[in-house]
Amino acid sequence: MITGRYELSTLIGQGGMGQVWTAYDQRLDRRVAVKLLRPDKVAGQEADELRRRFVRECRVTAQVDHPGLVTVHDAGSEGEELFLVMQYVDGADLADHLAEHDPYPWQWTVSVAAQLCAVLSAVHAVPIIHRDLKPRNVMVKQDGTVTVLDLGVASVMDTDTTRLTHTGSPIGSPAYMAPEQAMGGAVGPYTDLYALGVLIHELLSGNVPFTGSTALGVLHRHLYEPPVPVRRLRPEVPESLEALVLRLLSKDPQHRPSSAQETYEQLLPLLPARGMPTGSPLDPTRPFLRPHAPWPDRARIPAPQPSAAPDPAPAADKPDVAGAVDEVKRLLGEGRITQAVDILGAILPAAAAQHGEHSPVVRTLRKQYAATLMDDGQYRRALPELRRLADERATEAGQADPQALRFRYDSAQCLEQLGEPAAALAEYRSLLPYFENQYVGGDPELSLDVRRRIGHLLLALGDRGAAHETLGRLLLDVERLRGPGHPLAGEVRRTLQWLGQVRG
Known part of the structure; x- marks a missing residue:
């Protein structure tokens, strides 16, 4: 029982730094997912500082409003563990989905990637960087919509530089890690776009572009080796999709697409034909005409600021x-x-x-x-x-x-x-x-x-x-x-x- 409210039920995932459980929210009578993290599993960080950052990241994450993000219900600490209570998603993670449909239809790949672009566009506008986008962190729901998990958690575990666990392995997933992230450089939206390129390449080819027997070997290939163009493996893939994947996998962040919005626009011609919405606020046809599209220029819309001082009041x-x-x-x-x-x-x-x-x-x-x-x-x-x-x-x-x-x-x-x-x-x-x-x-x-x-x-x-x-x-x-x-x-x-x- 967590905080006298969340009753853990079934262990559904486990890694080096925590576990994921299905659980029961006794107060609201609903099923939830609970992620438990152990601060002592992370080398070089004070547990109290990690707890503080964890709660802050969860609060920022909870403010991102997008249907493609798992809803955060609660967060805090219980004894030695940090906990995150999330919406329970009924579906399969993208890795299992790929395993069940190999080869993955390229039209499915484009649809998944477009939905992920919409999520990343909303996330980057905050701004938050996911840092660990990979198939295991993406759920495909029963209705075919995509939900992204673990937003903000990787940021807590990996700030400023690449941290190492007690086992000497980098936090994050080397197979999906951008060169600048692997080298401990500053991360940004471009880092998530690189991971998106790896993910698309994997869906199209059945495997990640760079593999190796050690994490260091994988990162070396990310830094110095070009990826194999996907059309060599699957000639039916459109040339424009192959070109986009190669851009996303550019070693230099400046050569990648400028944003998730731009990436979405390049995927749009490959999606099923739809009409263009009017652009009017609250247009109810928009979800049908352009499903899961990010709001145009949302990242550049300034947040509300204090207005100029009014005339003195009585x-x-x-x-x-x-x-x-x-x-x-x-x-x-x-x-x-x-x-x-x-x-x-x-x-x-x-x-x-x-x-x-x-x-x-x-x-x-x-x-x-x-x-x-x-x-x-x-x-x-x-x-x-x-x-x-x-x-x-x-x-x-x-x-x-x-x-x-x-x-x-x-x-x-x-x-x-x-x-x-x-x-x-x-x-x-x-x-x-x-x-x-x-x-x-x-x-x-x-x-x-x-x-x-x-x-x-x-x-x-x-x-x-x-x-x-x-x-x-x-x-x-x-x-x-x-x-x-x-x-x-x-x-x-x-x-x-x-x-x-x-x-x-």
């Missing part, structure tokens, strides 16, 4: 800014971040009207708003707030002001999370001279962190030579300043060892 109608601030503090203390974000966004225009746009009160609220958005994983909304704060502070106190630099550093983190490695790399590089310059109040700790992030972003952009040089110099400095036993030294050393092995 004194009797003035909002209670101080009371709202106290409420936000209480909500944050209880971990109710999403509600705190809503209150801060709503109170900012009123506070600006009451105290002035550039008053200390409003500036403090904006800082809290940006920080809370970042903590809630809403990087797309946090980025313009952080840029505004950075520009205002730099105008007042100069470009080298520590607070202005910190806002820019947080902006670079948002760019990294949003899957814009080139922009993030440029921002980190422009910040580094300030953090290294002791005469303008440099920050040695931030300097080391920025150099680490630069190395990982170079890996993500495919420049392994520059990444090796950057991380090699970083390792020497960390060992000199912090000692060879420092955690950062160990992390960088593992990445360099991995990079050296694969290069060799």
Whole structure:
């Protein structure tokens, strides 16, 4: 029994870090699926930190609204285990489905891939990166619709760099792992698109494009060997589908399709003929005319922002800014971040009207708003707030002001999370001279962190030579300043060892 509510019934899946059970929700009288994870199975991470990130990722995941994602009902910890309560999906996972229908009809492959593009488009708009897309994490339901599992769980287990378990195996699935993810580089939407290419190749050919007797051997082939074009194995596959698979499997992320939306558009001509919807909101014909299509340009639609300050209200109608601030503090203390974000966004225009746009009160609220958005994983909304704060502070106190630099550093983190490695790399590089310059109040700790992030972003952009040089110099400095036993030294050393092995 989990939390006195979920009664475990049947073990339906088991791996190195956890189990999946069918269970019974006693309170709501329904069947659910419960995933149990063991933090002590992950090397190099503190259990309490993993628990905190797990709950945060589950909360962010639960906010993604798409019919192709398994619904998250509950999450938390029970003793030594983390638990995730999900919708029970009646169907077969895609690996079993492929085994039962080998060879898989290419029309089925296109239909599955198009549905996955719609899911990834919604996920990447948050932004969340799945990190472990593979047939075992995709369910085919009785009505033929596809549901994606484990969103956010891989992110908890694998942040910043490729973590190793106690057995020395990389977390994730090497057969589906993009080169930048295998090398510990920054991941983005392009990483999931590579995994999608592997999955499509497997459905069409009956096997993944790269195999080997060891995980390192598989990753080496991902990095250096071209995939076999699927038409050599199945000539009836359309040429356009083969070309798309080869693009998705590009070693360089910049050569892959720009988004899941673009990938869907290339699959669309291969789907059964449908009409185009009018584009009007709430068009009830849309699910029939264009099944499972992602919303056009959804990722580029800005999230609601606080509106411009209205005219001052009469004194009797003035909002209670101080009371709202106290409420936000209480909500944050209880971990109710999403509600705190809503209150801060709503109170900012009123506070600006009451105290002035550039008053200390409003500036403090904006800082809290940006920080809370970042903590809630809403990087797309946090980025313009952080840029505004950075520009205002730099105008007042100069470009080298520590607070202005910190806002820019947080902006670079948002760019990294949003899957814009080139922009993030440029921002980190422009910040580094300030953090290294002791005469303008440099920050040695931030300097080391920025150099680490630069190395990982170079890996993500495919420049392994520059990444090796950057991380090699970083390792020497960390060992000199912090000692060879420092955690950062160990992390960088593992990445360099991995990079050296694969290069060799």
